[in-house]
Amino acid sequence: AMTNDIIGSSPTRQDIGPKEPWGEFWGRKALHLLAFGVLFTFWQVEAAYGRPTALVGMVVLVLLILLYEFARMELGWQVPFQRVLRAKERHTVAASVHLFLGMTVALAVLDPRVANAAILMAIIGDSVSAIVSYNQEGFRVPERPEKNWEAALAEFTVDLIIGFLLLPVFWLAPVMAAAATVAEMSTRYLDDNLAIPVVAGLVGQVGMAFL
Numbered sequence: 725a726m727t728n729d730i731i732g733s734s735p736t737r738q739d740i741g742p743k744e745p746w747g748e749f750w751g752r753k754a755l756h757l758l759a760f761g762v763l764f765t766f767w768q769v770e771a772a773y774g775r776p777t778a779l780v781g782m783v784v785l786v787l788l789i790l791l792y793e794f795a796r797m798e799l800g801w802q803v804p805f806q807r808v809l810r811a812k813e814r815h816t817v818a819a820s821v822h823l824f825l826g827m828t829v830a831l832a833v834l835d836p837r838v839a840n841a842a843i844l845m846a847i848i849g850d851s852v853s854a855i856v857s858y859n860q861e862g863f864r865v866p867e868r869p870e871k872n873w874e875a876a877l878a879e880f881t882v883d884l885i886i887g888f889l890l891l892p893v894f895w896l897a898p899v900m901a902a903a904a905t906v907a908e909m910s911t912r913y914l915d916d917n918l919a920i921p922v923v924a925g926l927v928g929q930v931g932m933a934f935l
Contacts, residue, residue, distance in 0.1 A: 755819060755823065756847045756848070756850065756851045759823055759824070759827065759843075759846075760844075760847050762782075762785065762824070762827070763827065763840070763843055763847070765781075766778045766781065766782060766831065769781055775836075779828070779831060779832055782824070782827065782828040782831060782832075783828060785824055785828075786821070786825055786828055789820055789821055789824055790821065793817050793818065793821060797816075797817075820917075822915035822917040822918035823846065823915075825918060826846065826917060826919075826920070826921040826922055827843050827846075829922060829925075830842050830843055830921040830925045831843070833929075834925045834928070834929050835928075835929060837890055837892060838891070838900075838925055838928035838932060839921075839925055840890055841886055841890040841891055841900060841924075841928060842900065842921040842922075842924040842925035842928060843925075844886045844890070845883040845887075845900065845901070845920055845921070845924050846904070846916075846917060846920035846921045846924075848886065849879040849880075849886065849901075849904055849905070849908070849920070850879065850908055850916060850917070850920060852875075852878050852879055852882045853871075853875040853876070853878060853879035853905075853908055856872070856874050856878045856879075857872055857875040871909055875909075876905055876909050879904070879905050879908055879909075880901050880902065880904075880905045883901035883904045883905060883924075884897055884898055884901040886901075887900050887901050891928070892932075892935065893935060895931075896928060896931045896932070899927060899931055900927055900928045900931070901924075903927040904923070904924035906923075907919040907920045907923040907924065908920055
């Protein structure tokens with residue numbers, strides 16, 4: 725019984741609630757593909773015109789998304805992609821705001837290698853975690869029945885690979901991967917699309933100070 729309290733147990737339908745429709749789930753995951761495209765575009769603009777110009781482009785993108793959200797929430801307009809929003813996002817800002825805001829903050833203040841790694845952890849690692857959790861099986865995280873430890877392990881593994889590929893020293897990869905995974909698995913009301921790049925990026929930046 726003590727072991728089950730620590731690692732959780734197999735989630736039940738009553739604990740988790742109804743499974744999100746397949747189309748809505750993958751519609752939301754398309755946001756992460758869009759974010760990867762934005763990051764790639766940022767790299768191209770940075771190479772051609774410099775980092776300050778690329779950052780201005782990110783700020784403009786965030787402002788455009790905020791205008792979209794203003795039209796959706798304040799004006800009540802029927803805007804595109806409304807159907808893929810979660811129920812909790814119907815009357816508050818969507819995950820896209822948090823994700824692109826987190827990307828902008830990371831790119832503006834962090835070492836580029838740390839920023840790129842943290843953002844890809846948020847894009848790819850979070851997606852892998854969500855896909856594993858979508859099955860609603862395995863050992864669930866206490867107080868987070870929609871998450872399970874298998875998803876945490878999958879995210880940590882993906883984040884670790886990203887860190888090894890992008891970071892200048894090998895020991896920084898597991899540190900940032902752990903920070904990203906903890907941010908993903910522990911946030912319930914705070915959006916992990918913002919928490920992962922900011923938390924993992926800050927941890928990585930502190931680690932860079934020891935190089």
